[in-house]
Amino acid sequence: MELNHAASNVTVRNNTFWAPSGMVTVSLDPPGHVVFEHNQYIENNGSFSLDALRKQIGSGSTDRMVPGGANGRPGGLKVFTRVNRYEPNRVHVIVYNWARSPTVKLDLGAVLEDHQRFSIIEARNLYSAPAFTGTWVKGGTVEVAMPMNTQSGQGEFGCFVLFREQNRTN
Numbered sequence: 001m002e003l004n005h006a007a008s009n010v011t012v013r014n015n016t017f018w019a020p021s022g023m024v025t026v027s028l029d030p031p032g033h034v035v036f037e038h039n040q041y042i043e044n045n046g047s048f049s050l051d052a053l054r055k056q057i058g059s060g061s062t063d064r065m066v067p068g069g070a071n072g073r074p075g076g077l078k079v080f081t082r083v084n085r086y087e088p089n090r091v092h093v094i095v096y097n098w099a100r101s102p103t104v105k106l107d108l109g110a111v112l113e114d115h116q117r118f119s120i121i122e123a124r125n126l127y128s129a130p131a132f133t134g135t136w137v138k139g140g141t142v143e144v145a146m147p148m149n150t151q152s153g154q155g156e157f158g159c160f161v162l163f164r165e166q167n168r169t170n
């Protein structure tokens with residue numbers, strides 16, 4: 001990530017940073033007000049110093065370094081869900097599949113009610129057949145195939161749209 005001359009009054013919060021070389025560059029002239037808080041930086045690069053970044057920007061005391069997985073890469077699975085503010089029954093699901101598994105299990109309990117019907121469609125092809133259609137069961141997971149990346153061939157990143165049906169009450 002690079003913040004340059006145009007950045008001012010910026011808050012960088014709750015992010016994960018990973019890059020094979022050169023993690024974060026901040027070059028503000030004149031200095032703007034930049035706040036870093038609750039971010040994590042994956043350890044994989046000897047050229048990045050969190051202490052040096054903190055000194056440069058004057059914030060970041062709540063930021064932390066975390067261990068990387070194999071070859072310094074991030075490990076595991078990270079899933080983000082965001083309810084569309086204008087269409088509340090539409091939820092964006094972003095999947096970082098650092099292990100490059102062909103399928104992933106998603107816990108969607110934060111955005112679905114028990115016994116609520118839903119479907120999941122790959123975002124880059126909204127008119128395709130759903131990747132999954134079913135009824136949510138509290139405490140369960142949904143297994144979906146990861147889209148293949150045209151460059152690496154591995155399913156490292158996926159973006160899906162979940163459509164929730166409204167539960168009907170009698």
